[in-house]
Amino acid sequence: MTLRIGFIGVGGIAEVHLRNIAATDGAQVAAMYDVNPERLQEMAHRYGCAAYDDMQEMLQQAALDAVYVCVPPFAHGEIEFSVLEHGLPMFVEKPISIGEDPARQILDTIESRRSIVAVGYHWRYAQAAQRAKERLAGRIPAMVQGYWMGDMPMVSWWRRMDQSGGQLVEQTTHIVDLARYLLGNVREVYAVFAQRGMQDIVEGVTVPDVGCITLRFENGAVGTISNTCLLNQGYTVGLDILTRDAILEIRGDGLTERTTAQTVIYRNQENPYLSEDIAFLDAVRSGDPSRLLSTYKDAFLTQRVTAAANRSAASGRPVSLD
Numbered sequence: 001m002t003l004r005i006g007f008i009g010v011g012g013i014a015e016v017h018l019r020n021i022a023a024t025d026g027a028q029v030a031a032m033y034d035v036n037p038e039r040l041q042e043m044a045h046r047y048g049c050a051a052y053d054d055m056q057e058m059l060q061q062a063a064l065d066a067v068y069v070c071v072p073p074f075a076h077g078e079i080e081f082s083v084l085e086h087g088l089p090m091f092v093e094k095p096i097s098i099g100e101d102p103a104r105q106i107l108d109t110i111e112s113r114r115s116i117v118a119v120g121y122h123w124r125y126a127q128a129a130q131r132a133k134e135r136l137a138g139r140i141p142a143m144v145q146g147y148w149m150g151d152m153p154m155v156s157w158w159r160r161m162d163q164s165g166g167q168l169v170e171q172t173t174h175i176v177d178l179a180r181y182l183l184g185n186v187r188e189v190y191a192v193f194a195q196r197g198m199q200d201i202v203e204g205v206t207v208p209d210v211g212c213i214t215l216r217f218e219n220g221a222v223g224t225i226s227n228t229c230l231l232n233q234g235y236t237v238g239l240d241i242l243t244r245d246a247i248l249e250i251r252g253d254g255l256t257e258r259t260t261a262q263t264v265i266y267r268n269q270e271n272p273y274l275s276e277d278i279a280f281l282d283a284v285r286s287g288d289p290s291r292l293l294s295t296y297k298d299a300f301l302t303q304r305v306t307a308a309a310n311r312s313a314a315s316g317r318p319v320s321l322d
Helices: 012-022 037-047 055-061 078-083 104-114 126-137 174-185 272-286 298-313
Strands: 005-007 027-033 050-052 066-069 088-093 117-119 143-149 184-192 208-215 222-228 237-241 248-249 256-257 263-267
Touching: 005 012, 005 174, 012 027, 012 037, 012 050, 012 272, 027 055, 027 174, 037 050, 037 298, 050 055, 055 078, 066 078, 066 272, 078 088, 078 104, 104 298, 117 272, 117 298, 126 174, 126 256, 126 263, 143 174, 174 208, 174 222, 174 298, 184 298, 208 256, 222 237
Parallel strands: 005 027, 005 066, 027 050, 066 088, 088 117, 143 222
Antiparallel strands: 143 237, 184 208, 208 222, 237 248, 248 256, 256 263
C-alpha cells in the first residue's frame, strides 16, 4: 500500500519532509495547499502532485492517508481542526501555537478522537539524543545549559511577536523540548528578555533579540537556556547536561561525553528528519503510534514552558507549572 500524503504549507521546512517522502518507498506526495500561489505551483510541479487553492477541497477530494501541517505559529488552529474532522493522521511542525491556545483545544480534540498526531521535534530522533539518554541511565542530572545563538531569519512574520511568539517559541523550543525529553517535565520558569539592536537594523522587529530562561525541573535539576538572534553569524546551538561524573554536550552533529578518564565523541550517522518522517509513516500504516518520540501531548508540554517564559518575561516574575 502506497500512502498518499498531503501538505498544508509548502515553505522551507515543508520541503525537508517533501524530499524525504518522495524518496521513501511506500509513500508519495499526492496533494498540497499553500496561501502563496506561486510557491504552490512551483512545488506541485517539482513533486508531480495536485495543487489546491482551497484547503477544504483538498481534504475532501484528494483521498489522502495523512497530512503534514507546516505553517507559521500564528496559522495554527483551524487547519488542525479541519484535518481532524476528516479523520486523518497528522504531522504538525513545531511550534504548535504561539501560546497555550489553541494548542490546548487541539490536544483535547486529538485525545477525544484518539488520533495519530506527531510533532516535528526532530532533535529527539537524533542519535546524539538517544545516546545521551542511554548515558544518563543511572546518573543524576544536576543542571543543563542550553543555547541557540545566531542571526535573525529574514522572514517577515518571524520578527513579529504577535505572529511568531519570539525566538524562544519559534526556534529555541527545540532546545527546551530536548531538555524535557532528557530530564523530564519543568516545574517553574523565570525569564528575562531584551531588545539590544535588531529593532534598529531590521524594519518591523518586535521580538526580543536576547533572552535567558531559568528552569526548575520536577526531578530537582535546574538549568538555563539562552538565545539571541542579534548576531550577524551563526554561533552555537545545543544542550549541555552536567552530572557528577560526566558532562554530555549535544549538538546538531553529535554528542561529546566528557569524564575525567576520557572525552568520547559520537557522530550522528542518520538524518533525524528522515527518522521522524519514517516513524510517522509507519504509525500511519500500522495504526500504532508507539514509535513516535514526540506526540502532540508531549509537544504541548514543551509549548507550556515557552509560553510560560513569555509570561514571566512580561511580568518579571517566575511562573509555576502544574
